[in-house]
Amino acid sequence: MTTGFWHQAAAVVHRDLLRERRRGDVLWITIPFGAIALLLVPLAVGTDAILLRQIGPGMYWVIVMLFGVLVSVGKASNETLPQQDASALLGLDPASGFVGRATSATLLLLIFEMVVGVVAVGLYDISIIGIPWLIVTLIIVAIGLALLGTLTGSIVNSTSAGTALVPLLVAPLSVPLLLGATQSYEGLRLGHSILSWVLLMVAVVLIVAIIGVLTARPLQEM
Amino acid sequence: MQAQTRNRQWPWVAIVLSLAVAFTLSMVSPADSVQGDLVRIMYVHVPAAWLAYLAFFVTFVGSVGYLITKDLRWDRIAAASAEIGVYFTGLAIALGMIWAKPTWGVWWTWDARLTLTAIMFFVYLGYLALRRTTDDPVVRAGRSSVLGVLGALQIPLVHFSVVWWRTLHQPPSLVRPDGPAIQDPLMLTALTVGVLAFTVVYGSLMVKRIELIKLDDRKVAIEQSIERPVAGEAVTVPDLGASS
Amino acid sequence: MSDWGWVAFAYAVAYGSLGVFAGSIAVRIRNTRRSIGETE
Numbered sequence: 001m002t003t004g005f006w007h008q009a010a011a012v013v014h015r016d017l018l019r020e021r022r023r024g025d026v027l028w029i030t031i032p033f034g035a036i037a038l039l040l041v042p043l044a045v046g047t048d049a050i051l052l053r054q055i056g057p058g059m060y061w062v063i064v065m066l067f068g069v070l071v072s073v074g075k076a077s078n079e080t081l082p083q084q085d086a087s088a089l090l091g092l093d094p095a096s097g098f099v100g101r102a103t104s105a106t107l108l109l110l111i112f113e114m115v116v117g118v119v120a121v122g123l124y125d126i127s128i129i130g131i132p133w134l135i136v137t138l139i140i141v142a143i144g145l146a147l148l149g150t151l152t153g154s155i156v157n158s159t160s161a162g163t164a165l166v167p168l169l170v171a172p173l174s175v176p177l178l179l180g181a182t183q184s185y186e187g188l189r190l191g192h193s194i195l196s197w198v199l200l201m202v203a204v205v206l207i208v209a210i211i212g213v214l215t216a217r218p219l220q221e222m
Numbered sequence: 223m224q225a226q227t228r229n230r231q232w233p234w235v236a237i238v239l240s241l242a243v244a245f246t247l248s249m250v251s252p253a254d255s256v257q258g259d260l261v262r263i264m265y266v267h268v269p270a271a272w273l274a275y276l277a278f279f280v281t282f283v284g285s286v287g288y289l290i291t292k293d294l295r296w297d298r299i300a301a302a303s304a305e306i307g308v309y310f311t312g313l314a315i316a317l318g319m320i321w322a323k324p325t326w327g328v329w330w331t332w333d334a335r336l337t338l339t340a341i342m343f344f345v346y347l348g349y350l351a352l353r354r355t356t357d358d359p360v361v362r363a364g365r366s367s368v369l370g371v372l373g374a375l376q377i378p379l380v381h382f383s384v385v386w387w388r389t390l391h392q393p394p395s396l397v398r399p400d401g402p403a404i405q406d407p408l409m410l411t412a413l414t415v416g417v418l419a420f421t422v423v424y425g426s427l428m429v430k431r432i433e434l435i436k437l438d439d440r441k442v443a444i445e446q447s448i449e450r451p452v453a454g455e456a457v458t459v460p461d462l463g464a465s466s
Numbered sequence: 467m468s469d470w471g472w473v474a475f476a477y478a479v480a481y482g483s484l485g486v487f488a489g490s491i492a493v494r495i496r497n498t499r500r501s502i503g504e505t506e
Contacts, residue, residue: 028351036344039337043387047332122319122329237488241481259469263476270480309487313480320476324469423484430491437498444502 005096012092012100017107026071026108034067034116038123049125056124061181063120064113064141065174066167071108072101072149073166084220094216098150102212105146113138130188133198137184140201144177145170147208154212154219176204230433233426244269244412244419251412260324265412267317269420270310271339277307277424278342278374281349285370288363294439297363300370301353302431306424308346315339334388338381345373359439 020026041059042052087097117138120126128134152169180201187194244265254261284300287293318336319329330336349369356362467475 024354028347028354032344032347032351036341039340039344042332043337043384049328125328125330234488234492237484241484245477245481259473262473266476266480309483313483316479316483317476320472320479324467324472427488427491430488430495434491434495434498437495437502441498441502 005093005099008093008096009100009103012097013104013107016101016104020104020108026112030067030070031112031115033070034063034112035119037063037067038116038119042123052124053126056120056126057185058182059124060117060120060126061141061178061185063116064109064181065145065178066171068109068112068116068142068145069149069167069170069174071112072105072146072153073163088220094220095213098154098212098216101153102143102147102150102209105150106142109142109146110138113142127189129185133184133188133194136198137181137201140198140205141177141181144201144205144208145174147205147212148173148177151208151212151215154216157219176200180204233429236426237423240419240422244416247412247415251408252406254406254409257325260321261409262412263317263321265416267314267321268413269416270314270317272417273420273424274307274311274314274339274342276421277303277310278346278377281307281346281370282374285367285374288367289371294359294363297359297367298432298435299428301366302428302435304346304349304353304370306427306431308343308350310420310424311339311343311346315343332388334381334385337388338384341380341384342377345377349373357442359442 038059041055045051045055088094121128148170149166152166152173156165156169180197183197184194186192187197248262248265251262251265253259280303281300284296284298284303287296288300315336318339322331323329349366352369353362353366356365
């Protein structure tokens with residue numbers, strides 16, 4: 001990979017963030033959607049403080065997995081076929097396109113996690129423990145989910161696909177991230193070692209990243 | 223020109239003046255016998271909550287007004303009020319939480335009023351998200367006004383369902399969002415002045431926000447009306463001096 | 467945190483956010499006027 005690779009990826013990140021700034025899909029739609037999902041759950045299961053403190057962390061991570069993946073989906077991040085053709089003709093390396101899109105999705109997911117996290121802490125009275133490892137978990141999950149969403153989006157790559165297809169495909173594949181994140185929080189709470197869970201999540205990140213980069217050009221040529 | 227600029231700034235002046243008065247009263251009024259100085263938070267929380275509901279009502283009125291008259295001025299009122307309403311709803315919730323933490327030890331309680339306010343916040347937010355999806359003022363007004371009416375008419379049903387739910391599952395009786403009733407006349411004055419001041423703030427923000435909407439619509443209209451000559455017009459037949 | 471600390475926090479949030487909100491409207495008005503080319 002030449003320096004041009006990272007330049008191109010950076011340009012893609014810049015373009016995606018500009019798009020988000022203009023459209024505001026994540027800020028105005030995806031984040032509120034995740035937040036109101038957190039609001040609805042206690043209306044349904046009951047507002048007993050002990051119950052909410054128990055289910056709070058798990059609910060938060062489920063919302064991140066199911067709703068957070070939406071930052072990789074939708075008109076802001078998917079390019080139309082003519083736009084993809086233009087990118088190809090301009091000589092944009094599809095692998096750097098993939099890395100760029102996954103990076104911008106990661107950044108947006110981090111914002112999603114933080115805003116929705118504040119809502120979760122407020123509504124469910126979650127106690128925040130082990131902040132350094134918590135931050136590590138948030139970052140790894142963001143990267144892993146962004147990679148899954150971006151790669152799945154490239155695989156599906158169809159405007160006629162239902163809006164739920166990418167989330168459907170990502171959901172089962174996100175289980176290692178979900179378990180890693182929730183078990184890490186439990187482990188921090190109980191004082192156990194969480195290293196194995198963290199390594200599991202890192203493994204997910206590495207595998208999806210490698211597959212994504214290697215299949216970027218073949219997927220574009222399909 | 224100077225006079226025009228000065229005239230346009232009066233809303234900001236009104237905001238600063240009214241808040242200065244309200245703040246002074248909030249600080250000199252006595253502490254509450256039960257809540258202590260925390261009651262002063264009520265002097266901004268209650269006005270913010272009042273404005274949240276007022277703004278929501280104005281959005282409803284504006285939406286109905288547009289649907290009946292198709293005059294965009296109604297839509298501008300609805301939209302400006304929705305954005306200001308989102309802000310005050312969020313502020314009311316935040317201030318309520320800041321009051322609740324030292325009072326009860328928790329940031330959030332699931333009583334009917336708080337839950338309803340939170341739901342209202344998301345209804346507003348959705349309205350604003352919808353408006354962002356189109357630039358065309360007429361299309362945007364049409365869609366927003368239907369959503370505005372839908373949201374407003376649904377709110378009583380949401381209110382009933384949440385209140386009913388709460389009466390079936392009584393929260394601890396300690397938990398009342400307003401705390402003990404305020405009776406001391408100085409405290410009542412501080413509260414009333416706070417409500418009045420925030421209403422002035424709402425009115426001033428409405429004036430300015432509607433001004434911004436008109437400016438944005440004018441800008442979009444200008445951008446869309448610029449005639450771009452077809453390339454061929456740049457090429458003219460050379461004048462070779464032949465008489466027609 | 468003392469009671470006055472919470473009160474100060476609340477008022478900082480209230481007036482600070484109001485300043486930001488009102489300020490953003492003012493800035494957007496000024497920028498839009500400039501881009502339309504009005505000199506008033």
